[in-house]
Amino acid sequence: MKEHSIALSTPADADEVFDLLLNPSRFSCADIESVEPSEEGDRYALRFRGGLARWTQRTEADRAARVLRFEQVSGDFVDFGGSWEVTPDGAGSRVVHRVSFRTSVPHLAGAVDPMIARVLLRAAAGVVDGLAGPAVIVEGTLHDEIAVPSQQDPPVEKAHDRTASPGPTLAAAYAAPSPGAPLEPATITRRPLRPTDVAIAIHYCGICHSDVHQVHGDWGGGTFPMVPGHEITGIVTAIGADVTRHAVGDRVGVGVIIGSCRDCAECEEGLEQYCSHSVEVYAAVDPHDGEPTRGGYSTHIVADEHFVLRIPDALPLDQAAPLLCAGITTYSPLKHWAAGPGKKVAVLGLGGLGHLAVKIANAMGAEVTVLSRSSRKEADGLNLGADHFHATDDPATFERLAGTFDLIVCTVACRLDVDTYLSLLANGGTMVYLGITEEPLDVSVFSLLRSRTSLAGSRIGGMDETQEMLDFCAEHGIRAEIEVIDAAQVNEAFDRVRHGDVRYRFVIDAKTI
Numbered sequence: 001m002k003e004h005s006i007a008l009s010t011p012a013d014a015d016e017v018f019d020l021l022l023n024p025s026r027f028s029c030a031d032i033e034s035v036e037p038s039e040e041g042d043r044y045a046l047r048f049r050g051g052l053a054r055w056t057q058r059t060e061a062d063r064a065a066r067v068l069r070f071e072q073v074s075g076d077f078v079d080f081g082g083s084w085e086v087t088p089d090g091a092g093s094r095v096v097h098r099v100s101f102r103t104s105v106p107h108l109a110g111a112v113d114p115m116i117a118r119v120l121l122r123a124a125a126g127v128v129d130g131l132a133g134p135a136v137i138v139e140g141t142l143h144d145e146i147a148v149p150s151q152q153d154p155p156v157e158k159a160h161d162r163t164a165s166p167g168p169t170l171a172a173a174y175a176a177p178s179p180g181a182p183l184e185p186a187t188i189t190r191r192p193l194r195p196t197d198v199a200i201a202i203h204y205c206g207i208c209h210s211d212v213h214q215v216h217g218d219w220g221g222g223t224f225p226m227v228p229g230h231e232i233t234g235i236v237t238a239i240g241a242d243v244t245r246h247a248v249g250d251r252v253g254v255g256v257i258i259g260s261c262r263d264c265a266e267c268e269e270g271l272e273q274y275c276s277h278s279v280e281v282y283a284a285v286d287p288h289d290g291e292p293t294r295g296g297y298s299t300h301i302v303a304d305e306h307f308v309l310r311i312p313d314a315l316p317l318d319q320a321a322p323l324l325c326a327g328i329t330t331y332s333p334l335k336h337w338a339a340g341p342g343k344k345v346a347v348l349g350l351g352g353l354g355h356l357a358v359k360i361a362n363a364m365g366a367e368v369t370v371l372s373r374s375s376r377k378e379a380d381g382l383n384l385g386a387d388h389f390h391a392t393d394d395p396a397t398f399e400r401l402a403g404t405f406d407l408i409v410c411t412v413a414c415r416l417d418v419d420t421y422l423s424l425l426a427n428g429g430t431m432v433y434l435g436i437t438e439e440p441l442d443v444s445v446f447s448l449l450r451s452r453t454s455l456a457g458s459r460i461g462g463m464d465e466t467q468e469m470l471d472f473c474a475e476h477g478i479r480a481e482i483e484v485i486d487a488a489q490v491n492e493a494f495d496r497v498r499h500g501d502v503r504y505r506f507v508i509d510a511k512t513i
């Protein structure tokens with residue numbers, strides 16, 4: 001293991017410094033969350049990488065030599081140990097701190113280890129400065145942009161659990177290096193926290209059909225390497241100075257958009273998704289720094305608090321993830337076109353979007369019919385809450401159901417005979433597109449004016465509405481049906497999404513990234 005070290009000089013007497021170092025419960029600096037003695041050893045929680053590293057260490061003291069040796073007995077590192085050594089130096093003393101460690105992500109060691117070492121050494125310097133400072137670095141350096149904390153600095157605002165992020169942080173991710181290329185492990189940076197930013201340790205990210213299209217370059221405009229993922233759930237690890245909506249430890253989610261102008265008529269109305277300056281969580285550019293945005297197939301993300309949702313306790317983080325895109329994409333049009341008691345709603349296609357449309361429309365009180373290509377998923381459809389199920393490969397379906405529905409939500413991403421489906425609408429009914437088909441639609445105006453029907457589209461939902469949807473799902477016990485996968489299976493999962501072979505959403509376990 002590589003050893004990292006730093007030497008500091010302090011004006012305090014060597015024996016005095018050694019005694020102070022024997023009492024870690026007094027260790028305090030911006031990087032240290034807590035140190036607590038226990039039977040097993042001293043329990044450390046250190047802030048870094050937008051999260052906390054925890055370990056318990058045993059320390060052995062050699063008073064004659066003024067040397068302390070410590071070693072992890074359990075914790076987040078595979079191996080961790082080091083020493084403090086104090087020697088008299090003129091009227092004061094010289095303190096050398098040495099540390100070496102190994103993490104469980106060897107393929108990231110080159111990128112991540114220097115950052116971990118920097119935080120460990122900075123914490124050590126902060127401890128000495130706090131106990132016996134001012135401390136001056138006489139050997140070794142910390143990162144350029146980081147000054148040794150001095151006693152003159154204002155105290156860290158621990159009461160609100162705010163943690164300052166000194167610079168960009170690293171995150172592990174899965175990225176597509178070029179359009180159509182398989183996804184592979186990558187290391188990316190997340191921006192330093194702006195005042196209204198929230199740092200999130202990602203626990204789960206759903207795989208949306210859009211991810212497959214974006215990575216394939218079907219819609220153009222994305223920047224590669226591309227980190228997809230817009231169905232993100234996790235836990236808040238740090239917040240910026242002005243954040244009021246979220247606190248460290250909160251269960252949160254991030255969906256398709258992470259920015260908008262916040263000033264136009266749409267933004268004022270809570271329709272941020274229709275703001276002409278809305279910013280997507282990936283395959284877009286952050287207007288503040290010009291950097292490409294990177295999505296949720298990653299261990300960490302930073303986002304403005306306005307675009308971070310609360311996940312109610314009743315929703316498990318894995319089954320909540322798909323709600324952030326598939327859930328709101330179906331909830332918003334169902335609400336807008338007033339699905340509810342007395343309304344007949346058809347859900348066209350029973351996939352990631354469709355299965356949630358069935359559950360939500362059913363919970364809203366509508367009479368729900370699934371229209372699926374074959375009767376293969378009939379039992380599933382009825383179990384999910386549909387009242388009726390019809391196969392569209394049976395021509396009799398269209399005769400039987402003519403003029404029936406108040407609303408058809410179209411969740412399939414393929415070319416359809418739109419006129420045939422419009423014939424299923426009741427007078428004044430609406431057919432709304434949620435899935436994207438790249439080819440233009442063929443539609444006859446006669447089909448529209450015959451029964452004053454509408455053909456519409458709908459895109460995700462605004463932030464208030466997305467929160468309302470999450471609360472609604474928690475209240476009605478609605479969760480996505482998911483298959484949790486390891487990140488290494490993502491390319492296989494993409495193939496299966498392409499072939500419609502998933503019931504009903506893949507969710508990546510971010511621990512495996």
Ligand SMILES: [Zn+2]
Nearest residue numbers: 208210325326
């Ligand atoms: Zn999506």
Ligand SMILES: [Zn+2]
Nearest residue numbers: 261264267275
């Ligand atoms: Zn706007």
